[in-house]
Amino acid sequence: MSRRNETEKGVRKLWYRLWGGRPPGPVLLFLGLLVAFIMGVPLLYVVVRSFSAGADRWLNILDERIPGLLWNTLSLTIMVTVFAVILGVSLAWIVNRTDIPFKKGWQWLLALPLVIPPYIGAAVYIMIFGPVGWAFEWWQEGWLERAFGEYPIEIYSFAGVFFVLTLFTFPYVYLISMASLRKMNRNYEEVARSQGMSTSRIFWKVNLPFLRPAIGAGAILVSLYVLSDFGAIAILRYTTFAAAIYYQMGAFDNLSATVLSTVLIAITLVVLWLESKTRKKNAHYHQTSNAYTTPETLPLGKWKIPALMYVFTVFFFSVLVPIIVLVYWTIIGIGEGAIDREFWEYTWNSLRVAGYAAIACMLMAIPIIYLKSRYPSPLTTIIEKLSYAGYALPGVIVALGVIFIFNEHIPWLYNTHYLIAFAFVILFLPQAMQAGEASLSLVSPRMDEAARSLGHPPWKVMFKVILPSIRPGILAGGALVFVSAIKELPATLILRPPGFDTLAVRIWYETNEFFYQYAAPAALVIILISLIPLRFLLKKY
Template sequence: MYGLVGATAVLTLLSYPYIFLTVRGSIVNLDPATEEASRGLGYGSWRTFFRVTLPQLKPSIAAGSLLVALYTLSEFGAVALLRYNTFTFAIYQQYEGSIDRSVAAVLSFVLVLMAVVILLLENYTRGRGRYFRSGAGSARKPAIVKLGRWKWAVMTAMGIVLMLALVLPISVLVFWLLRGIGAGEPLLLLWSATRNSLLVSGAAALVTAGMAIAMAVLLVRYPTKLNRILEPISFTGYALPGVVVALALVFFGAQYARPIYQTHWLLIFAYAVLFFPVALGSVRSALMQISPRLEDAARCLGHNPLRVVMRVTLPLMRSGVMMGAALVFLLTMKELPATLILGPLGFKTLATSVWAASSEAFFAQAAAPALMIILMSSVPMTLLVLREKSNLA
């Protein structure tokens, strides 16, 4: 499991939710009338999926794939543990073991160039197609399709993924925890770290979601040459390792923003820089499925642009916004390098607690905060699933 094979397997299991959640948010907003019209013209289920449904999901698939590609470029912990040398690992070694930081700066610049290439490819793949209803009609809930004989095959495939990505890691953590308790190992008190993690993760999710809404409206509803330049620039922060962004903000805070240096505000700003593309991809995909005619109608009724966004646009793109905020919350809960470097003195989160214990090989003490991260991260996703189920009922 070491090297390329192990890193690929682990990163695949770790990052597939980025595409899953983004595409899921788009599927919820799909208009079932388009599929019904396709079948009324004689197309079967498979042909309708490939010719009608799949093209409408192209923005969300491209956005999710972009997040996976950028996340893979910036990942450090998994590839380092699995002994696979990447740009991020080389940058970390240069920062830790060399006084001259020019080599690390050059490697970081190459990493940014690779991210820009990926962004250009995603922009070309997305194209200029329209993904909203162009004719009259009313929104309806999608009909549930029975899988029939394919039910058990699909359930088996889902079970394998859940086993490898969720059950197996949790089982190992529980084993470490019980083994430590049986050996008399003291467990870390997690109340303070849990509170800190929830506060900064929630604040980062709200700030980043607000920024993503503003940027998505600007990019989708007011496309200009300047906006097309700003879009790839906004995504490059996700390709940078957290240690690079954190050290850059340390220099900025110490030199130009001393009132917020070593405060929660600078830490939350770092989270927004790192995870803004996550929220933007989901929010933009949801906005692209909304017809601008609805907003034009609201303006004709006398509403100003801000009121149109608050009363018409935001309610329609609510699922995409909530998915984006949930993804930011999940990523912030487990973010480590920026928290270690930019956090206030004595500020501990669940992620830093795991790092402190595991770096000393105290795996029993690391298991408790790791399990708490999983528990806390599951709360927003559970609420979203229950809310959507109640809406579909």
């Protein structure tokens, strides 16, 4: 009996040491573990199932498919990332540090491409440059074909995918670079100028080192997006890992899809590891808050007109062209009856599953962020990492994991629209967590201690005391999840039950069938809804 008591004391001592002497209550810990389990199991299941594919299937795919897919995926990722960084940093520098006309307006307008999903951008440029697009018809009907021969633009190509993805992902780098430029201290530049350095030399020797963490963060976001993108790539008929996984599933070869998914997960983990190493390497670049001076505005002089033309050109192709084209085709679609009962049904389906996901994410984020903030421990870190498991991975992989789990273990929910909402939760829960964490960081832990001193358990403190204080952040996170879910395509395309279409799915099908007048209204609705979180993003960055 004494040995048993000693064992119990040892376990209790170890448990308290794990939590720094303050373990969470059992209800709170259970909720956190439950969320981590829900988030992590489908993705782990995909990896485990891939090893049941057999050595022959692995060797066959590694010999025949992987080299080509690796080249397509990595070359596209590197090219888009490099040019998105060039665009994002240069534009942020021009509209933040120079005397370009309409400076404040440009700062806001250049963030707008972020509300246009790349697959909608791809659809727009197919409408212009595709086989039945405006440019193609104009070329054939005019003198150009007689003078220069066949139509030269092939939108269904590497160049087309590269152009579209760069155009609609550079705001990731732009927004983060803008935030860093605003915090940059003028004192460092003045010291460099006193040493005789020119403005260009100061940029390369002083400003760029300070921008490296921001550039790295933006580059990682762009890289992860390109690795996971399916919509724009598939619409433009290019093949990367994400598209290949979808095509394998369409051919009912789920085991081969798990093999490709495992390789893509490995690539994603390598990218995240590189990001972690880069962040640690650049950690010494910091700025002291003492004697902070706002950076001076640099006169453009003779470069004012070229800089203005450069900014306007990017805005024209990334915002004005898509809006003009979509409005044009929407007007034609309205005349042909595109806004009918079915259109509103697609809209309601989109709102419904996105609403389910937003509510679930808001509820599930609360115990995770509360555990992380108030009860840090190695176990809390594991729970948090599992909660982020689906965020950096393609929707096709998440959908594949959801199919395996529900088809084999929860068949009564299989082939229902609830699976789409479940996949959205795995994909977008971290967005709700990030917004909630920002609010919770402003709430003093003394409020918790006061409530605990009155005898309330941790879970009750979380819901009764903390939740009312962080409600704005939780609601902002829910809005971000809602908008992201409205735009999501691959998981919806794979998991939707027969006859259940959303706005994103209809854009996919109508664009592939060249019915642009039916795709455009749905695309405009998604863009208008996507404007909701823009104010939050601009305030954040």
